[in-house]
Amino acid sequence: MRYSSQQPLRGPAVEEPEPPTIAAQPSDAGAPLVVRCFGGFHLEMPGRRLEWTTVRPRVRALLRFLAAHGGRPVHRETILTALWPELPVGSGIRNLHVGVSTLRAFLEPGVRRGESRFVRRDGESYLLDLPRSARCDVRSFENAVAAWRRNVGAGQRGVATAALREALAQYAGDLLPEDGPAEWVVADRDRYRTLAAEAAATLAAFELEAGDLAGAAAAARRGLEIDGFRDDAWRVLAEAHQRSGDTAAAARTRCAYDRVLRTLGVPESARAA
Incomplete structure (x- = not known):
């Protein structure tokens, strides 16, 4: 369907969401x-x-x-x-x-x-134009991600870890889900989802290194909620359970991870590695 100049304020045929x-x-x-x-x-x-x-x-x-x-x-x-x-x-x-x-x-x-x-x-x-005092989750998320990148590169692991936590606190789910598959939002939605999943997996690895096994497991689970195909999050979650002495949870995690790899067509030899 095409839209003429006699049809003001209309866009592509996307179902309109409920008011915010x-x-x-x-x-x-x-x-x-x-x-x-x-x-x-x-x-x-x-x-x-x-x-x-x-x-x-x-x-x-x-x-x-x-x-x-x-x-x-x-x-x-x-x-x-x-x-x-x-x-x-x-x-x-x-x-x-x-x-x-x-x-x-x-x-x-x-x-x-x-x-x-x-x-x-x-x-x-x-x-x-948002005043400095405004709370904007997109702006805060981007600032936190930038702080993470900047400080981890400078060797400031503690500051980078705090920035990762802040990024995940801001990311409450997909960007503007009410806009559905509208072309203008899909690319940014995918980009933010990827960044959030990476932030969660990175935080999980940092927490594991620091010996906070509960924190590592929580961050890894958050990463898998965002993107269930992240190898690093699966591995950290299994390792956190193993180190905490919960061998049953570690085994369940590895089985779930193996099922994911099978759905992706990963050969058994590679899965075992």
């Missing part, structure tokens, strides 16, 4: 802005109760798209390709302008042109 979870009370005036994208979209604006049923689905999708970038500017062409791929450029730009204007008025009633604090334009890019 909203939680804000008038008494929250001193609370921070909260944006969560992992495990489901959630927005809290201090002192505001947002009625998303009054906003078109494409406008909600625009907010989720900007939120998923963690406050980074997103070029106009990227937004058009993601949300209005079937429209001519001119029609897509008009839809984008309408969507941005609608979103600004919804988030900040009465805001005058060019004075929005949250949905800003930066040249030909747009961003959800």
Whole structure:
């Protein structure tokens, strides 16, 4: 199905999710802005109760798209390709302008042109401008992953371990699951899932080295919940059980791992190795 310029604010034929979870009370005036994208979209604006049923689905999708970038500017062409791929450029730009204007008025009633604090334009890019005090799981996750990479490279194992724990605390599940198989979210969803699974497996290995067997097992299990095909997580989980004296749990883990390898077609000789 194609979309013409007479069909504003519509994107590809993807089933629209339910409105996001909203939680804000008038008494929250001193609370921070909260944006969560992992495990489901959630927005809290201090002192505001947002009625998303009054906003078109494409406008909600625009907010989720900007939120998923963690406050980074997103070029106009990227937004058009993601949300209005079937429209001519001119029609897509008009839809984008309408969507941005609608979103600004919804988030900040009465805001005058060019004075929005949250949905800003930066040249030909747009961003959800999050204050430093805001809590954004995507931004926090990326910062934690960067801190892990930076500190493990510098030999700061303790700081790297803390960063890994923070990354996993932020990762509550797949990125924007309510957007289903929409092309614009799939690649980032897979990338974050891979990073989270790697972080969990790495944390498990660090905990095992430090002798925290319970911590190693917990981190390995978390990694396998995210990605059940990670060899390193399976191996650490079995080793943690073995070292803790729970030989039955270690045997069960190795059997489960062997079943996974069989489903992948790994030869028995390689599995034994």
